């Protein structure tokens with residue numbers, strides 16, 4: 005399925021105006037203002053090509069996969085399995101068997117915790133996470149620790165929101181069995197030194213789980229170069245539909261893991277005495293899979309490859325620098341998360357107003373940001389703030405969006421100061 | 422959606438901004454007979470309400486609040502309204518305030534709190550305005566537990 009409209013994106017300059025045309029929702033008005041969408045870390049908007057792909061799938065090909073002999077089922081199966089190849093390429097996995105479709109990051113982490121964690125952890129073992137994790141990379145580990153008697157350890161961060169490397173090194177020890185961490189923090193934007201973290205974990209034979217929810221829309225992922233054991237992300241944050249995501253796992257680990265859910269598609273033969281599980285990756289895809297979601301996600305991945313993830317990362321870095329500079333000019337504004345390696349997240353508080361009041365004023369101006377704890381309550385406690393305002397960038401944002409944000413914040417100051 | 426047509430100035434009237442900046446009856450009581458905490462984890466509003474009742478009358482009221490302007494103003498105005506009144510009257514005010522937030526005619530005189538009626542147009546903010554009232558009801562019910570506006574956030 006083709007239909008990429010951004011023909012001229014292949015040049016060297018990054019034409020954000022052309023990219024904006026690919027996202028129909030950006031033409032919308034909100035409260036009498038053009039929409040300024042800066043809540044991308046929560047969920048990103050969809051390009052026309054993704055919308056068209058879904059539309060075409062439902063109009064032309066819809067059927068269940070892997071079971072019908074009829075034409076529609078074959079077409080749906082082909083498109084679904086093509087989605088697996090596109091996903092494999094997107095993260096540079098070694099084989100298709102290592103690419104499992106899940107509902108999203110949360111399900112990917114829970115799958116690893118329950119299938120791998122539950123069978124490998126024992127009393128006395130340790131699971132190591134970091135202070136900047138999203139709740140979805142905390143709670144599944146708490147649950148499996150409870151079930152197995154293992155202990156959850158948390159690596160501290162510094163006042164910039166960066167991992168304290170010495171502490172990380174000290175915490176990775178003989179008892180460490182699983183090390184789970186975000187590639188990029190959703191609340192702070194910190195890019196973790198994931199390659200080094202994996203290396204360190206491997207020194208003690210621990211298995212690594214990377215939460216890539218915030219990385220997939222912003223930078224090129226290469227699971228083989230990272231050498232991580234598991235990597236997971238959500239489609240909806242990378243311009244794909246909701247309800248679909250990817251879990252990558254190394255083949256030898258996945259093979260040894262018990263299935264997580266039982267049902268159709270994940271079995272080879274079933275009798276009441278004995279069930280033979282299907283081969284990878286189907287062993288972990290019980291029930292009718294996320295067919296339309298996978299096909300839509302593949303369209304989003306192709307779109308990102310077409311634009312070029314390296315160019316996206318470079319453009320966003322420049323935009324982040326501009327936004328940081330503009331926000332720092334606002335009196336009484338404190339940025340939360342000032343790591344030297346950072347992706348497009350501007351999290352902040354202001355002395356004159358609570359984040360929630362700021363969010364209401366901005367919304368009135370058509371500016372969509374997130375206010376709250378960003379599913380990272382321990383992090384809010386660490387910075388001693390009740391919540392933050394978070395503006396998060398995507399490939400279609402431009403300087404005008406950030407200028408609109410700043411104008412909105414000036415209004416906040418006028419109203420509340 | 423409905424928030425669009427109404428100016429933030431309408432929501433953040435001077436009276437509300439004033440109570441938001443300088444909440445009345447601030448501080449914990451030495452010997453409260455009742456207390457309750459309120460928590461809105463999604464937006465980070467947090468308050469503790471202290472009451473000293475004597476013969477079913479609210480003699481003293483104290484607030485600790487770390488919250489948005491709407492929540493703080495509502496708590497502050499509430500403290501002024503119910504202080505010195507009977508417990509039953511305070512509970513009537515709580516019902517009346519919730520009715521106001523639900524778009525109904527409040528059965529009891531709410532005084533300055535009527536200035537919060539514009540919150541109705543900002544559905545995501547109604548729970549901010551109601552938090553102190555939930556805490557008041559919990560405190561008067563003698564419940565020591567925390568009241569919360571939310572189940573989950575994402």
Ligand SMILES: Cc1ncc(COP(=O)(O)O)c(C=O)c1O
Pocket residue numbers: 045046107108109110111138140141186188189190215217218238379575
């Ligand atoms: C860093 C991070 N991890 C995990 C998640 C959970 O993703 P999902 O809700 O799509 O499963 C998110 C999304 O909010 C996130 O930002």
